[in-house]
Amino acid sequence: MKRLAVSADGPAAWESWRDAFARVAPDLPTISWFDPAFDPADASYALVWEPPVGEMARMANMRVILSTGAGVNHLVNRPDFPADVPLVRMGGDQTAVLMADYVMWAAIGLLRGARRWARDQEKHLWCNRPILRNSAETRVGVLGFGNLGAAVARRLAATGFIVSAWCRTPREEKQIPLFFGEEGLSDFLPSVDILVNLLPSTPHTRHIIDAELLSRLKPGADFINVGRGDHVVEDDLLAALASGQLDSAVLDVVATEPLSAESPLWDHPRITLTPHMASEASREAQAAYVAHVIRELEEGRAPPLLYRPDRGY
Structure with a gap:
C-alpha cells in the first residue's frame, strides 16, 4: 500500500505536514502515526525525525523509512531501529x-x-x-x-x-x-x-x-x-x-x-x-522531496540519498 505515516515532530505537527502534502502531493495518502486508529500494517512508508523510544521497532515491516534530517546517526544508533528497513536521508533542491x-x-x-x-x-x-x-x-x-x-x-x-x-x-x-x-x-x-x-x-x-x-x-x-x-x-x-x-x-x-x-x-x-538551522527546508519543500522519493521507489528506482550502512551515511 502506497501510504505514508507521518511521525516527524510529534502529534502536534501532524496538521502542518498534512496540509503541506495536500499542497504539493495531493495524490499521496498520508496519516498521522499517532492517530489512535492507525495500524503500522496499513502503510508502506514512515516519515520520522526523533520517534519516541520503542516506536521504530513498530516500523519493522515498512518498505522504507524517510528522515526529515540529512543526518541519521540518531536513528541508526538506536536499539529499536529496524536495521533491515531501508532508510532515506532528507535532500532536495531547497536543502x-x-x-x-x-x-x-x-x-x-x-x-x-x-x-x-x-x-x-x-x-x-x-x-x-x-x-x-x-x-x-x-x-x-x-x-x-x-x-x-x-x-x-x-x-x-x-x-x-x-x-x-x-x-x-x-x-x-x-x-x-x-x-x-x-x-x-x-x-x-x-x-x-x-x-x-x-x-x-x-x-x-x-x-x-x-x-x-x-x-x-x-x-x-x-x-x-x-x-x-x-x-x-x-x-x-x-x-x-x-x-x-x-x-x-x-x-x-x-x-x-x-x-x-x-x-x-x-x-x-x-x-x-546558530541553532542547527543552516539548511532546514520548509514543510512544503520537505514534503515535495519525500513525495518524489516515494515515486522513485514505486517505480523501482533507488533514491540517491539512501543510507548505506557500509559507509555510515
Whole structure:
C-alpha cells in the first residue's frame, strides 16, 4: 500500500505536514502515526525525525523509512531501529540552496570580520578595521563532497572564492579541485583560509576536527561547522582560537544540542553560534522531496540519498 505515516515532530505537527502534502502531493495518502486508529500494517512508508523510544521497532515491516534530517546517526544508533528497513536521508533542491546560502553568509562574515563589527556596535565603538583580503584571494576548503558539500563548493566558486574540497574516495569532478584520502588531506589543509566541515558522521570522522588537524591549517584560518557536532573536539577548537591558530569560527552544530548554558562557546568573542538551522527546508519543500522519493521507489528506482550502512551515511 502506497501510504505514508507521518511521525516527524510529534502529534502536534501532524496538521502542518498534512496540509503541506495536500499542497504539493495531493495524490499521496498520508496519516498521522499517532492517530489512535492507525495500524503500522496499513502503510508502506514512515516519515520520522526523533520517534519516541520503542516506536521504530513498530516500523519493522515498512518498505522504507524517510528522515526529515540529512543526518541519521540518531536513528541508526538506536536499539529499536529496524536495521533491515531501508532508510532515506532528507535532500532536495531547497536543502542544498539553503546550505549554500548559509555557508556563503558565514564565509563573507568571516572574511569581513562581521563578528567584530557586531561586538563593536554593542560597545558603541566606531572602529574602522582594515580588510586584509577579498574573496578572490581567499581559499575555502570544503571537507566532504556529497550532495551538500558539492552544492556549497560550487556556489562559493561561482561567487569568486578559490575553492577546493576533500573526500574519502576518488570521484570525477570537473569544476572543483578534489583531494582524496589521508595523503590528499595533508596536501589539502595547509593552503586553506576558511575550512568548511560538511562530512557525514561515521566512526572514521568523529572527532576528526582535533588539535592535530587544526595545526595543519594555515595559521589564522577560520572554521565553519555545518556537518555534525561530534566531528569537533571542542576543547581543541577553543585552544586553537586561544593560540591564534584559528582566528574565528561559525558553528551551526555542536556536540550536545541544545548547547548547555554553561558552555564557553556561548560567550567566546570569536565564535558565532546558530541553532542547527543552516539548511532546514520548509514543510512544503520537505514534503515535495519525500513525495518524489516515494515515486522513485514505486517505480523501482533507488533514491540517491539512501543510507548505506557500509559507509555510515
